[in-house]
Amino acid sequence: MNTKPQKKFDIAVIGGGVIGSAVAYFLLKEDPQLSVCVIEPDPTYEYASALRSSGGCRVQFTGEENIAMSLFSIDFIKNFESTMSTDKHPAHVDWVEGGYLFIVPPEHASQLEKNAEFQRAQGATVDLLSPSELKDRFPAMYIDDLGAGAHTPHDGWCDPNGLLWGFRRKAADLGATYVAARVVSAEVTHAKAVSVQLDNGETVQADAFVNATGAWSGDVAKLFGMDLPVSPVRRFEHYFTPGTKVGHLPYVKDLSRLAFRSEGQGYSGGLVDGSATRGYNFDVDHDYFENVVWPAVAHRFPAFEAAKCHRTWSGLYEVNELDGNAVIGAWNSRLPNLYTVAGFSGHGMMHAPAAGRAIAELILKGRFETLDLARLGYERVENNQPYPELGIL
Numbered sequence: 001m002n003t004k005p006q007k008k009f010d011i012a013v014i015g016g017g018v019i020g021s022a023v024a025y026f027l028l029k030e031d032p033q034l035s036v037c038v039i040e041p042d043p044t045y046e047y048a049s050a051l052r053s054s055g056g057c058r059v060q061f062t063g064e065e066n067i068a069m070s071l072f073s074i075d076f077i078k079n080f081e082s083t084m085s086t087d088k089h090p091a092h093v094d095w096v097e098g099g100y101l102f103i104v105p106p107e108h109a110s111q112l113e114k115n116a117e118f119q120r121a122q123g124a125t126v127d128l129l130s131p132s133e134l135k136d137r138f139p140a141m142y143i144d145d146l147g148a149g150a151h152t153p154h155d156g157w158c159d160p161n162g163l164l165w166g167f168r169r170k171a172a173d174l175g176a177t178y179v180a181a182r183v184v185s186a187e188v189t190h191a192k193a194v195s196v197q198l199d200n201g202e203t204v205q206a207d208a209f210v211n212a213t214g215a216w217s218g219d220v221a222k223l224f225g226m227d228l229p230v231s232p233v234r235r236f237e238h239y240f241t242p243g244t245k246v247g248h249l250p251y252v253k254d255l256s257r258l259a260f261r262s263e264g265q266g267y268s269g270g271l272v273d274g275s276a277t278r279g280y281n282f283d284v285d286h287d288y289f290e291n292v293v294w295p296a297v298a299h300r301f302p303a304f305e306a307a308k309c310h311r312t313w314s315g316l317y318e319v320n321e322l323d324g325n326a327v328i329g330a331w332n333s334r335l336p337n338l339y340t341v342a343g344f345s346g347h348g349m350m351h352a353p354a355a356g357r358a359i360a361e362l363i364l365k366g367r368f369e370t371l372d373l374a375r376l377g378y379e380r381v382e383n384n385q386p387y388p389e390l391g392i393l
Contacts, residue, residue: 005202009037011363012196012206014183014220016040018050018160018349019341020212021167021176022356028174030364037204038171039196041182047282049214050164050349052315054237054261054268055157056251057350058100059124060150062115062390063325066347067122068371069354076353077158084166086173091166093158098261099250100155102392103134103300106147108255115391116150127151140246140301157251157261160349167352179204186223193224193338208363210339215280215316217342226331229321229381230343231278237313238289240297241266243306253392258296266310271296272317272346272393282314319345323386324393328355329377330362339363340378346393 011027013020016038024038045051057077059070076083077095084091104112116126129149134141137151172178181198186209188194195205211228213220221228251261251269260269271293289309298304320327320343327343330336341359344351354371361369368374380387 006195006205007037007202008205009035009177010206011036011208011210012204013038013210013212014196015211015213015216016168016178017045017048017212017214018164018167018352019214019355020210021164021171022352023210023212023341023359024171024176025167025174026357026360027363028171028176030360032174036171036176037206038176038178039181039183039198039204040178041180041199043178043180045164047316048164049316049318050160050352052237052313053160053349055160055163055349056100056259056261057157058155058251059119059152060100060102060115060126060155060392062118063387064122065371065373065376066325066351066389067119067124069351071123072357072371073351073353074155077163080158080163080166084170086169089169091162091170093162093166095156095158097154097156098248099151099153101250101252102150103146103252103254104148104392105145105255108391109147111391112148112150119152125152125154127153138247138249140303142300142302151250155251163349163352167356183220183223188224188335191335193335196223208337208339210341210359210363212341214342214348215318217318217340221340224335224338226334226338227381228327228340228342230327231319231321232280232316233274233276233278233319234281234283234314235272235276235317236270236285236288237268237315238270238293238309239263239266239268239311240289240304240307240309242301242303244303246301246303252300254300255392256296257393258293258300260297280316282316284312284314286312288312317346318343318348322381322384323388325387325389326351326355326376327378327381328358328373329379331378333379333382
């Protein structure tokens with residue numbers, strides 16, 4: 001006899017971070033009568049990937065889906081405080097329209113130009129800059145080994161903590177039930193997901209389930225018998241200051257995956273090691289800045305030869321090992337009521353508004369209505385057909 005408490009909801013969202021809470025918000029915004037459960041094991045979000053990120057939002061992608069998601073999400077974030085406040089809580093996200101700057105060596109200049117032309121065709125504002133123009137705008141930059149730069153002035157960054165809690169509080173205000181527990185197993189039939197069991201002994205039944213667990217999504221998918229090639233990869237962020245004045249910088253990114261931007265009186269960023277060992281590792285390597293990041297930053301901006309790193313922290317990327325792009329869709333061939341929105345590979349926070357809206361549309365309407373994200377579906381995983389970005393990740 002099963003004596004465990006059982007709860008029944010229309011939709012159970014597994015993962016209550018920025019993606020899961022965005023899904024819950026858009027579901028209830030579309031249909032306030034829904035019963036939505038959000039299962040999140042850590043209400044403090046101590047290890048949430050978004051809260052350990054730098055909050056960057058950009059349109060410089062080559063996949064039209066990613067560009068479209070960025071355009072929607074950036075606009076949504078810019079208006080977040082006015083649309084997402086509740087009676088009890090404001091929704092501050094501290095948006096900074098600081099811009100993004102992609103820089104490449106001469107042999108990649110033509111590809112950057114093609115990317116910029118494509119991005120403009122999708123509605124993005126992109127300024128292509130020659131090395132001399134880069135030097136004029138950013139005098140502290142070393143440009144002798146550069147071929148071109150692409151500057152998107154309307155990109156920027158926000159406070160990830162404000163974004164996550166803004167979505168969570170608004171979703172709860174609309175009626176979402178947040179459950180502080182971890183999913184430990186799932187019950188499925190030959191054609192659908194039926195329920196999930198939690199580590200507090202409860203069972204949650206639902207008509208639809210959403211896997212929005214980020215770096216943990218591969219393991220959660222396995223509970224349903226699904227092979228999702230998403231792995232946790234440790235990355236570092238650093239806060240540092242130069243020896244002499246550099247001035248305000250946009251979010252600078254290059255092909256080596258160096259990425260940093262202005263932050264207060266200093267700079268925030270890092271350099272991602274894509275070959276890092278996979279796993280749930282939050283240990284901090286305090287030599288990483290000096291050994292890896294500092295040489296790259298000092299090469300590009302010689303004023304950082306005397307850089308001082310004040311703080312280093314770690315977080316996880318949810319890397320889609322197939323192609324580095326998110327998986328957004330239903331498992332149509334096996335459990336069509338199991339939806340996945342994960343594997344963003346570092347782009348989850350910036351795409352949370354668009355991805356949340358897309359999954360809500362797919363669940364409630366049976367199709368993507370606003371943005372066609374079909375090419376980001378799970379089918380490409382099943383068919384081993386990567387759909388990667390071209391250029392800077």
